Amino acid sequence: MPERTAILTALERLLFLLTAALIPIGLYVAFLAVPTEEKMGVVQRIFYFHVPAALAAFLGVALCAVFSALYLWKGDRAFDLVAHASAELGVLFCTIVLITGPIWARPVWGVWWTGEVRLTSTMILWLIYVGYLILRQNAENRDQAARWAAVVGIVGALDMPIIYKSVEWWRGLHPKVLKMSGGGGLDPQMERGLMICTASFVLLFTYLLVQRCRLGRLRDEVDLLEHLTARLPDPPRRAAPGGIA
Amino acid sequence: MIPAIDLAAIAPALGALADQAVPVGGAASSAASADATARGLRFLAGAYTIVWVILAVYMMSLSIRLRRLARQVRRLKERLGG
Amino acid sequence: MSYFRVVALIAGKDLTTELRSRDQAVTLIFFALLVLVIFNFAFDFTVIDFRTLGAGILWVAFTFSGVLALNRSFQIEREQDRIEGVMLAPIDPSAFYLGKVIATVAFMSVVEAILVPVSVVMFNVPFSARIGWTILVLILNTIGFAAVGTLFAAMTSQTRRSEMLLPLLLFPAAVPIAIAAVRTTSHVLADRPFERYSSWLALTAAYDLIFLAAAVLLFDYALQD
Numbered sequence: 242m243p244e245r246t247a248i249l250t251a252l253e254r255l256l257f258l259l260t261a262a263l264i265p266i267g268l269y270v271a272f273l274a275v276p277t278e279e280k281m282g283v284v285q286r287i288f289y290f291h292v293p294a295a296l297a298a299f300l301g302v303a304l305c306a307v308f309s310a311l312y313l314w315k316g317d318r319a320f321d322l323v324a325h326a327s328a329e330l331g332v333l334f335c336t337i338v339l340i341t342g343p344i345w346a347r348p349v350w351g352v353w354w355t356g357e358v359r360l361t362s363t364m365i366l367w368l369i370y371v372g373y374l375i376l377r378q379n380a381e382n383r384d385q386a387a388r389w390a391a392v393v394g395i396v397g398a399l400d401m402p403i404i405y406k407s408v409e410w411w412r413g414l415h416p417k418v419l420k421m422s423g424g425g426g427l428d429p430q431m432e433r434g435l436m437i438c439t440a441s442f443v444l445l446f447t448y449l450l451v452q453r454c455r456l457g458r459l460r461d462e463v464d465l466l467e468h469l470t471a472r473l474p475d476p477p478r479r480a481a482p483g484g485i486a
Numbered sequence: 487m488i489p490a491i492d493l494a495a496i497a498p499a500l501g502a503l504a505d506q507a508v509p510v511g512g513a514a515s516s517a518a519s520a521d522a523t524a525r526g527l528r529f530l531a532g533a534y535t536i537v538w539v540i541l542a543v544y545m546m547s548l549s550i551r552l553r554r555l556a557r558q559v560r561r562l563k564e565r566l567g568g
Numbered sequence: 569m570s571y572f573r574v575v576a577l578i579a580g581k582d583l584t585t586e587l588r589s590r591d592q593a594v595t596l597i598f599f600a601l602l603v604l605v606i607f608n609f610a611f612d613f614t615v616i617d618f619r620t621l622g623a624g625i626l627w628v629a630f631t632f633s634g635v636l637a638l639n640r641s642f643q644i645e646r647e648q649d650r651i652e653g654v655m656l657a658p659i660d661p662s663a664f665y666l667g668k669v670i671a672t673v674a675f676m677s678v679v680e681a682i683l684v685p686v687s688v689v690m691f692n693v694p695f696s697a698r699i700g701w702t703i704l705v706l707i708l709n710t711i712g713f714a715a716v717g718t719l720f721a722a723m724t725s726q727t728r729r730s731e732m733l734l735p736l737l738l739f740p741a742a743v744p745i746a747i748a749a750v751r752t753t754s755h756v757l758a759d760r761p762f763e764r765y766s767s768w769l770a771l772t773a774a775y776d777l778i779f780l781a782a783a784v785l786l787f788d789y790a791l792q793d
Contacts, residue, residue: 284526287533294537313789333544337537344533348526368740376737379727388789389723393737396716399782400741403775407744410767411751445541452548459555466562473566 253451260444267441275434287345289434293442294337295363300446301331302366305373306398309391318461321387324394326453328373330446335367358412362405369397383464574659578667582641583674592640593678596633600679603629604687618691623754626687627746630680631713635735637675638717641668642725665718665787669780672714673707680706684757696759705756708769709749712776716741719783722790748772 271289278285304327312320342360343353354360373393380386586592607625618625684702688695717738724733739746748768755765 282526283523284529286530290534290537313786333540337540340536340540341533344529344536348529365740365743369737372733372737372740376723376727376733379724379729379733381726385726385792388792392719392723392786392790395786396719396741396779396782399778400744403744403771403778407747407771410771411747449545449548452545452552456548456552456555459552459559463555463558463562466559466566470562470565 256444256448256451260441260448263437263441263444267438270434270437275431276428278431281349284345284348287341289438290442291338291341291345292435293439294334294341295359296439297442297446298331298334298338298363298366300443301327301329301334302370302398302401304450305331305370305394309394312387313391313395318387321391322454322457322461323450325377325387325390326450326457328370328390328394329453330449332367332370332374333449334442334446335363335370338363339367356412358405358409361408361412362401365404365408366397366401369393369400373397383461571660571663574663575666575670578664579670579674582644582668582671585644586675592637593675596637596675596679597682599636600629600633600683601686603632604683604690608690613691618687618693619754619758622687622691622693623750623757626680626683626753627709627749629683630676630710630749631739631742631746633679634672634676634710634713634717635738637672637679638714638721638738639725639730639734641672641675641718642721646725661788661791662784664791665722665783666780668718668722669711669714672718673710676710676714677707680710693757695757697757698759701756701762702753705749705752705765705769708772708776709745709752712745712772712779713738713742713749715776715779715783716745719779719787719790722787744771744775748775 267289271286275286275289277283278288305324308320308324308327311317312324339360342357342363346355346357347353373390376393377386377390380389604625607621607628611621684706685695687693717734720737720741721730721734724730724737727733748771751768752765752772755768
């Protein structure tokens with residue numbers, strides 16, 4: 242229905258505008274508006290994209306699990322599209338977390354990798370969902386890829402709390418010398434800054450999700466169309482005048 | 487299986503480093519604190535750059551693939567329709 | 569045929585095949601021993617006490633040979649084209665799954681039963697552990713590993729890169745088992761009181777239950793062609 246597509250396009254445009262607006266605001270807040278943290282100095286500002294990226298990554302994982310379950314239950318390929326897109330974005334934002342974490346840690350604590358609970362669990366999460374993406378590539382066909390990925394997506398999400406707990410108990414044996422969190426709970430300005438940056442990242446995630454889903458849908462459409470054109474007879478050859486057709 | 491860094495063992499060294507990174511009241515020389523801030527800024531800028539490079543590369547790759555696929559769809563539809 | 573009879577049948581089939589030829593068990597044990605030997609050369613055990621690293625080394629050996637066992641477990645099904653038979657037969661795919669888990673746990677237990685005494689000898693460790701608790705700890709952790717491993721192996725065995733894909737998926741997912749297994753095994757081998765590792769054992773048991781249940785529900789999707 243034309244009205245429906247018109248509404249959807251309008252919503253998409255709105256999403257794009259909101260994202261495009263909020264990102265510079267978030268940047269301004271993170272770099273200028275928020276006060277510098279006392280102990281860690283300027284470097285602590287990485288927190289304002291490290292934490293939102295982590296939240297975006299978890300959002301991706303959660304969405305993947307939910308839509309994987311929906312796909313297995315209902316069989317509608319649209320659910321698998323969203324699951325795949327969410328997983329891919331989850332890996333993307335997870336990568337950002339894993340890169341900004343050590344960059345933050347190095348000047349503050351002198352080591353690149355602190356073995357901190359959250360970062361270690363995030364690394365394992367990254368490995369699981371990279372595995373998800375690689376498994377999809379290795380399946381024989383689209384349906385098998387979707388089914389297998391759904392299994393991994395669900396198992397991965399179920400596993401996350403257990404992984405977190407086990408790493409926490411393991412690391413808890415050492416004195417809690419290092420804590421990655423800081424700033425957020427203490428200063429109300431920092432808290433607000435964090436919320437704004439989180440909102441901008443979530444919007445960015447949503448915008449990218451929509452685009453990535455469109456990509457998946459187009460791919461499916463191409464597959465279908467190629468399948469149909471393969472069945473077409475060859476275009477008739479042009480016969481010589483008066484010759485055999 | 488994940489290598490454990492013995493934090494307890496290096497804690498004193500880390501503490502010294504952390505103290506270095508922090509301008510402590512008025513006691514530290516302004517040169518040292520400016521140095522620390524400069525270093526912090528370098529890391530901050532580095533992190534910021536990497537994050538946006540990653541996002542930009544991903545967004546560009548999405549847009550390139552989207553355009554390519556849209557072209558393919560148009561072409562295939564023409565073949566079927568025509 | 570009752571559900572549990574099917575489970576017993578599947579497990580029994582794998583085990584009796586193995587009893588006749590014994591080739592898989594030998595390969596697994598030998599491979600695990602090789603891992604131990606490599607670690608023997610990797611670290612200087614005149615300086616390091618085996619007891620600090622021992623549980624970790626043992627579980628590296630167990631998980632590596634466990635991956636072999638899992639791959640092989642589905643490879644023989646493919647070789648004999650039995651997977652289609654299983655899917656066509658009116659049996660619950662989850663019964664097939666449980667049977668496979670039991671068989672894998674059995675194979676891994678044999679490896680473990682041999683490797684623990686061998687490591688005691690090879691690394692000159694005074695052995696004071698209580699056998700009952702040791703067996704419980706080893707079996708609970710093996711079940712967890714086999715539960716998720718069998719689910720993933722059902723999928724990866726259908727791909728061309730199965731040897732790479734199974735570890736890639738399984739090791740991160742089995743991290744809680746890896747951590748808990750090394751902790752509990754280390755405590756139990758040193759004959760430390762139960763309170764020291766009871767919470768880890770509870771974590772392992774919870775992991776086992778959660779993923780056995782999840783796999784029972786999901787196995788059908790993993791197995792479909």
